[in-house]
Amino acid sequence: MRLALRWQVLLWSFLLGAGSAIAADKPIPSTQAVQLAQRPGHAGIASANTLATQAGFEVLAKGGNAFDAAVAVASTLSVVEPESSGIGGGFMATMYVAAGKRTVFVDARETAPAAVNSKDYLNPDGSPNRDTALKGPLSAGIPGEPAGLAWLAKHYGKLPLNVSLAPAIRIASDGFKPDGRLLGSIKEEQNNFARWPASAEKFLPGGKVPAAGEIWRDPGQAHTLELLAKYGEAGFYSGETAQKLVEAVRAAGGNWTLKDLASYRVKERAPLTVDYRGYQVITAPPPSSGGVAIAEILNILSGFDLAKLDEAHRDHLVIEAMRRAFRDHNDYLGDPDFVKVPLNMLLSPYYADGLRQTILPDKATPSSMLAPSNGQDPGMHTTHFSIIDADGNMVAMTCTVNYTLGSTFVAAGTGVLLNDEMDDFALVPNKPNVYGLLGSKANAPEPGKRMLSSMSPSIVIGADRTAVIGSPGGSTIITQVLEGILAVIDGGDAHQAVGKKRFHHQFMPDVVMVEPGAFDAATTNALTQMGHTFKQREPWGFMNVVIWDRRSNKLDAASDPRREDGLGKVQ
Ligand code: DON
Numbered sequence: 101m102r103l104a105l106r107w108q109v110l111l112w113s114f115l116l117g118a119g120s121a122i123a124a125d126k127p128i129p130s131t132q133a134v135q136l137a138q139r140p141g142h143a144g145i146a147s148a149n150t151l152a153t154q155a156g157f158e159v160l161a162k163g164g165n166a167f168d169a170a171v172a173v174a175s176t177l178s179v180v181e182p183e184s185s186g187i188g189g190g191f192m193a194t195m196y197v198a199a200g201k202r203t204v205f206v207d208a209r210e211t212a213p214a215a216v217n218s219k220d221y222l223n224p225d226g227s228p229n230r231d232t233a234l235k236g237p238l239s240a241g242i243p244g245e246p247a248g249l250a251w252l253a254k255h256y257g258k259l260p261l262n263v264s265l266a267p268a269i270r271i272a273s274d275g276f277k278p279d280g281r282l283l284g285s286i287k288e289e290q291n292n293f294a295r296w297p298a299s300a301e302k303f304l305p306g307g308k309v310p311a312a313g314e315i316w317r318d319p320g321q322a323h324t325l326e327l328l329a330k331y332g333e334a335g336f337y338s339g340e341t342a343q344k345l346v347e348a349v350r351a352a353g354g355n356w357t358l359k360d361l362a363s364y365r366v367k368e369r370a371p372l373t374v375d376y377r378g379y380q381v382i383t384a385p386p387p388s389s390g391g392v393a394i395a396e397i398l399n400i401l402s403g404f405d406l407a408k409l410d411e412a413h414r415d416h417l418v419i420e421a422m423r424r425a426f427r428d429h430n431d432y433l434g435d436p437d438f439v440k441v442p443l444n445m446l447l448s449p450y451y452a453d454g455l456r457q458t459i460l461p462d463k464a465t466p467s468s469m470l471a472p473s474n475g476q477d478p479g480m481h482t483t484h485f486s487i488i489d490a491d492g493n494m495v496a497m498t499c500t501v502n503y504t505l506g507s508t509f510v511a512a513g514t515g516v517l518l519n520d521e522m523d524d525f526a527l528v529p530n531k532p533n534v535y536g537l538l539g540s541k542a543n544a545p546e547p548g549k550r551m552l553s554s555m556s557p558s559i560v561i562g563a564d565r566t567a568v569i570g571s572p573g574g575s576t577i578i579t580q581v582l583e584g585i586l587a588v589i590d591g592g593d594a595h596q597a598v599g600k601k602r603f604h605h606q607f608m609p610d611v612v613m614v615e616p617g618a619f620d621a622a623t624t625n626a627l628t629q630m631g632h633t634f635k636q637r638e639p640w641g642f643m644n645v646v647i648w649d650r651r652s653n654k655l656d657a658a659s660d661p662r663r664e665d666g667l668g669k670v671q
Pocket of ligand 1: 481482500501502503521524552553554555572573574575577
């Protein structure tokens with residue numbers, strides 16, 4: 101083994117702990133006598149809302165670490181960005197624990213209630229009932245976020261839960277000025293809020309959409325967060341909150357029971373790891389489909405020398421790899437506690453070799469030649485934030501209530517807006533969900549099962565640079581995170597990774613969705629000649645990235661420039 105290579109392996113082993121499989125195919129230049137930093141000594145946070153990023157720093161200043169900051173950021177987002185995530189929803193987090201030099205995946209995804217019944221999502225004529233799938237209590241899974249936050253505080257944080265939840269409680273009680281995005285979302289959903297008195301009470305105070313610049317308070321959620329802060333997980337999943345949640349859900353035609361809440365469990369899972377061009381990408385395992393798809397795409401791409409190709413041919417190969425990974429999404433993936441997901445096959449380099457052989461260098465493969473799926477507006481909900489603390493702990497966390505403002509159903513007396521995550525199951529076989537994703541039996545709803553997700557919180561570890569990355573975007577989460585990862589591996593900084601123009605292919609519909617400006621005229625022309633068709637689509641984004649350069653020991657944090665409300669900050 102060449103010296104530089106051996107040296108790099110040693111570094112990897114140090115970062116990831118003994119026994120990690122390392123691909124060291126990117127030798128470090130021999131001039132590299134530079135000392136790589138072992139801890140940043142300062143912190144970076146990038147989230148979709150300025151108040152949330154500030155809440156994270158507030159908790160770090162109290163002696164907290166990245167995991168305490170994650171509790172503060174996520175709970176504050178629950179208050180200030182309810183259109184995207186909240187304590188009525190769930191999250192997935194890929195984390196690096198500096199002290200143990202280990203990675204871990206925390207799955208606080210929602211689960212189906214025991215009384216889940218597929219017929220609830222059908223109209224009397226057997227057609228899909230999109231209203232019960234997306235609005236009201238039947239669309240809501242049992243929330244995972246409160247248990248997940250308590251889990252982080254208990255197992256990884258340095259501060260008690262109540263200290264990390266304090267900023268969110270304060271902002272909910274004292275009030276804040278909602279940003280334009282939240283006000284726009286409330287306006288869009290006002291007719292749905294009007295269907296349920298507690299939803300109207302929270303989101304339409306005085307019967308109206310709050311006016312821009314007006315202070316908006318959320319005393320109901322402040323109280324629920326206080327109970328969580330005081331009693332931990334039990335403060336949400338039993339006692340007063342649980343009682344009120346179940347009563348409200350059942351009174352409005354839902355089927356939750358106290359037992360559903362009491363039996364909710366956070367799951368820790370081994371993250372997926374894929375080696376790509378000398379970097380190790382640590383990402384989400386099932387019940388997310390995101391990491392599997394990203395791994396498949398990177399494995400396919402690793403057999404091509406992309407750097408030698410012009411842009412059109414490079415993009416063509418990326419699109420073809422996306423197409424193939426999304427076909428597998430539809431066929432194989434579901435909750436691994438319920439179905440056997442053939443991970444060995446999907447992640448195998450041999451499998452990627454086989455798929456690579458089916459890609460023609462100059463011609464798009466019609467998806468119909470590969471086999472069946474559909475696609476729609478990815479919406480702009482769900483939220484991702486990234487944190488690196490002074491000790492090098494890292495959190496990539498994606499939180500969601502699914503579609504804009506979730507189910508739009510607030511459980512009376514709790515201030516908790518419930519998710520509409522049940523639509524992430526294949527509720528009706530072979531009918532697309534709101535993101536146009538089809539699913540098979542593997543993702544059929546079952547009591548206690550977790551619905552498949554696209555969330556792809558990831559950590560990208562290179563010889564001297566590490567990035568914490570993720571994004572919302574429904575099914576486009578996967579391809580946006582992939583494109584962010586590729587930008588980082590190509591040497592891009594945090595601003596370049598979040599700002600890079602996006603494109604997306606999800607097998608069906610057989611069309612490349614593009615952000616205006618993603619391809620210049622010559623590239624569009626060349627891709628069209630190869631048989632690709634395009635559909636311009638907006639909106640994209642809300643990626644949040646923090647990068648640690650261990651040569652300069654500098655952190656770099658950036659929030660997606662497509663939105664105004666985010667904040668990436670280092671201090
Ligand atoms: O878990 C999932 O894949 C979806 N519930 C995420 C939804 C989402 O990203 C919405 N929009 N931007």
